Amino acid sequence: MLLNGNGSANGNGGANGNGNGGNGHEDGRRVTFGRAGRILITGGAGFIGSHLAERLLAMGSTVTAVDDLSTGRFENIAHLAERPEFRFVHETVMNESVMDRLVCESDMIYHLAAAVGVNLIIKSPVQTIETNVLGTEAVLRLARRYRRKVLIASTSEVYGKSDNHPYQEDDDRVLGPTARSRWAYAESKALDEFLALAYHKEYRVPVVIARLFNTVGPRQTGAYGMVIPRLVKQAVAGEPLTVYADGRQSRCFCDVRDVVRALTGLAESADAEGEILNVGSEQEITILELARRIIGLAESGSRIEFVPYQTAYDSDFEDMRRRVPNTGKIRRTLGWAPRISLDDTLREVIAEFTAKAAGAPAAGARKIAAARVIPA
Numbered sequence: 001m002l003l004n005g006n007g008s009a010n011g012n013g014g015a016n017g018n019g020n021g022g023n024g025h026e027d028g029r030r031v032t033f034g035r036a037g038r039i040l041i042t043g044g045a046g047f048i049g050s051h052l053a054e055r056l057l058a059m060g061s062t063v064t065a066v067d068d069l070s071t072g073r074f075e076n077i078a079h080l081a082e083r084p085e086f087r088f089v090h091e092t093v094m095n096e097s098v099m100d101r102l103v104c105e106s107d108m109i110y111h112l113a114a115a116v117g118v119n120l121i122i123k124s125p126v127q128t129i130e131t132n133v134l135g136t137e138a139v140l141r142l143a144r145r146y147r148r149k150v151l152i153a154s155t156s157e158v159y160g161k162s163d164n165h166p167y168q169e170d171d172d173r174v175l176g177p178t179a180r181s182r183w184a185y186a187e188s189k190a191l192d193e194f195l196a197l198a199y200h201k202e203y204r205v206p207v208v209i210a211r212l213f214n215t216v217g218p219r220q221t222g223a224y225g226m227v228i229p230r231l232v233k234q235a236v237a238g239e240p241l242t243v244y245a246d247g248r249q250s251r252c253f254c255d256v257r258d259v260v261r262a263l264t265g266l267a268e269s270a271d272a273e274g275e276i277l278n279v280g281s282e283q284e285i286t287i288l289e290l291a292r293r294i295i296g297l298a299e300s301g302s303r304i305e306f307v308p309y310q311t312a313y314d315s316d317f318e319d320m321r322r323r324v325p326n327t328g329k330i331r332r333t334l335g336w337a338p339r340i341s342l343d344d345t346l347r348e349v350i351a352e353f354t355a356k357a358a359g360a361p362a363a364g365a366r367k368i369a370a371a372r373v374i375p376a
């Protein structure tokens with residue numbers, strides 16, 4: 001079902017979420033959230049949001065995805081658009097009257113709407129700060145009004161450039177100067193965490209904070225700098241793979257299907273309430289090794305081209321050499337661990353980009369033209 005921001009349906013049904021009533025309930029202090037229910041996902045047309053929507057629908061929930069499509073893409077959710085248990089609202093989380101109604105109609109909120117990606121952060125620092133801070137503030141205020149549980153998607157960026165690996169949730173943070181825009185992202189998301197914890201402490205809003213490390217998989221776009229879609233696209237096109245600096249910087253990549261399984265687990269867990277938990281893989285790989293792996297799996301003839309950071313980004317850019325989570329807390333809380341290997345994810349992403357390069361329509365692409373009637 002497709003809605004505009006005023007709630008009028010452009011799709012095949014009425015404006016209200018046709019939830020199954022939800023099985024969340026209030027005990028006056030906090031919501032104990034069960035398996036199904038009426039779920040609101042902010043940033044629901046984003047890469048992670050769309051996979052989360054799929055998982056929640058499979059779990060029997062009804063899902064409203066709200067997204068202003070600034071970095072999200074309708075094609076991410078086009079395959080869900082005609083399902084009666086799903087609706088898409090094209091709106092910003094800063095539109096308070098629309099959000100008021102959506103939060104009121106939901107049992108729980110996954111707040112994923114954020115300005116993401118290193119390129120965007122450097123290019124649009126105002127948008128980054130305002131979306132991340134004001135958007136989260138608006139969601140928390142409404143969650144307080146209607147006593148809804150909120151999962152806040154945070155990021156490993158908040159650890160900054162600390163050398164103290166693996167990162168644990170209560171570690172000190174090491175950040176660069178305010179003159180470097182990258183740190184605005186870390187600070188804006190850290191402020192989101194402070195706000196969420198404050199709403200929990202002061203107003204007893206049930207919150208849980210997931211600090212997401214590098215998340216990868218189908219539908220991720222390279223448009224905002226993410227390394228795997230960028231390198232895979234280059235490998236499939238036979239172009240040089242742009243490895244920044246010496247390629248010895250490393251990351252731990254976790255498949256998005258594993259990540260959304262962690263998110264739904266955290267949302268259901270009473271033990272996770274008021275807590276911050278790392279979500280990610282502990283398997284570390286250098287970017288150079290990643291590039292070689294992609295070339296091998298794609299059977300590509302591409303070569304590797306080393307690009308200095310100054311060429312790739314603005315001159316004020318600072319990269320993190322490593323970023324490794326300690327995931328002991330989520331393992332103890334939920335028994336969660338990633339299941340999908342990096343090679344399996346890479347194979348799938350390679351297949352996706354190969355199909356795209358061959359001109360195959362993206363999933364649900366035929367529906368997109370019709371769906372574009374949604375007013376901006």
Ligand code: UDP
Nearest residue numbers: 118225226227228230242243244249287319
């Ligand atoms: N990177 C790269 N080539 C690219 C894009 C990114 O070498 O075309 C590097 C980037 O400098 C960083 C790593 O890959 O060291 C991961 O970058 P990404 O933007 O995916 O995530 P983040 O830096 O936020 O962890």
